[in-house]
Every structure is written in structure tokens, then in C-alpha cells.
Amino acid sequence: MEPTRIIARIAAPLLVAGVSLGSATAASAQTDVDRMKRDIELRVSTHQFMGSVLVAKGDRLLINQGYGSANLEWNIPNSPDTKFRLGSITKQFTATCILLLQERGKLKVEAPIKEYVRDAPPAWDKITIFNLLTHTSGVPNYTSFPEYSALKATARTPEQLVASFRDKPLEFEPGNEMRYSNSGYVLLGYLIEKITGHGLCPIPETECLRPCGYEEHRIRLHYRPDRSPRVRTCSWPERHGARRLH
Secondary structure (H helix, E strand, C coil), X not given: CCHHHHHHHHHHHHHHHHHHHHHHHHHHHHHHHHHHHHHHXXXXXXXXXXXXXXXXXXXXXXXXXXXXXXXXXXCEECCCXXXXXXXXXXXXXXXXXXXXXXXXXXXXXXXXXXXXXXXXXXXXXXXXXXXXXXXXXXXXXXXXXXXXXXXXXXXXXXXXXXXXCCCCXXXXXXXXXXXXXXXXXXXXXXXXXXXXXXXXXXXXXXXXXXXXXXXXXXXXXXXXXXXXXXXXXXXXXXXXHCCCCC
């Protein structure tokens, strides 16, 4: 038998097998996407989920869709471009700002916070910036206070927020335990203002988000630089009908 015919006889089954395997892989991937979509839609239909979902593999988008409402009152649906509040994920930006200030010689994370916050009460003498970063300060979590539910919708300055817990006793000796505390990160933001002379907003904006290419974002503060309580937006894209608040 001629060599070319032998090669052809071997290659043909391999080609068929390759096509079959590729088809099976594609079918399996589509099955996974269908399963994920069914799972999402089940949670939407049972009122367990509203939001936006993005699933990608490599450079290929498998799911990119909004589900449910972004605003129930105005009947605005979620879309792939809907902006969501990050909540406590913003703590990583606060921590990054602290470390950037340390790199620039503006502070030391092992230093007591009283070196930077001159009006700190005596109970905070042993609390370091590191303690605040790692939730080991002992400062009680103000969002756990009984009065918080009545006050959470009220715009307050950093000074007013700090005043709400500055005279509360510590829950433990700094460094002895770890207990999640939003108060600690309020203090870090307050400390950043004391050191830089301006609000927290410009640092993550210019040092973190823009260098990474994040243009579609908003940073909201519940006070203005003149300290009058009001929501302010540092970066609000004008596209898609978005408005800028001042």
C-alpha cells in the first residue's frame, strides 16, 4: 500500500475523533451555561436574587445579563451596566490608601493612632493603625449599636461618626482578639483625612481605580468638603444618562 494512502487511512479516523471531541466539548460547555442560567432564573423567580451576572471563559462571555429590578419604586430593571454599592469591599481601598501613605513616609502602621489623631481618648492609647486594619483594636462596631437602625439613613460627618463610639469602652485589649469592626475603618478614613488634609476620595480615585482602567465607577461620600452633610459623588460617568451630583 502506498504511504500516502496509509497516512490518509490513519488521519481520517483521527480527524473524525477530533471533530467529535470538539463537538462534545462545545456541547458540554453549552450544557454548563444552560445549567447556570436555569439556576439563576430559579433564584430570580423565587425572589432570592436580583442583580447582574457575568460569566466569562478566556475572552469569551458566556453570560452577561441583568436580572430583576435595580429600582423597584421606579421599575428600573437591572442590566449588565448597572452600578451596585460595594459595601465593605471598599475597605480594601481604605487599606490600600493607608499602605500608600506608609510608602510615602506619612505614617507607620505599627504606630499608635494617637500620634495622628490628637483628640483620641485615653482608652485608645495602645491601639495601632495595624490593629484597625486587622479588626484587632477592640473598638466596638458602631453598626451593632441599638440606635444604628434609626441613624443609618442620616448623613453624618466623619467627626460625628467617630463621636458616636469614641467614648464607648473597648471590647477587649488591643491585639488580644479579632472582632469585625466598621468603626475601625471609619477611624482609618478619619486618620487619612487628618494626615492628607483632604478626604479619602481622591486617593483610591487617582491611585487605584484610574491606573487599573476602571472608568465606570462612582465614589460616594455622605458629606461635602465644606462639611455640610449631603451626598457627594466624586466620579459619576455622564454616559448612559447618568447625572453628576454636587
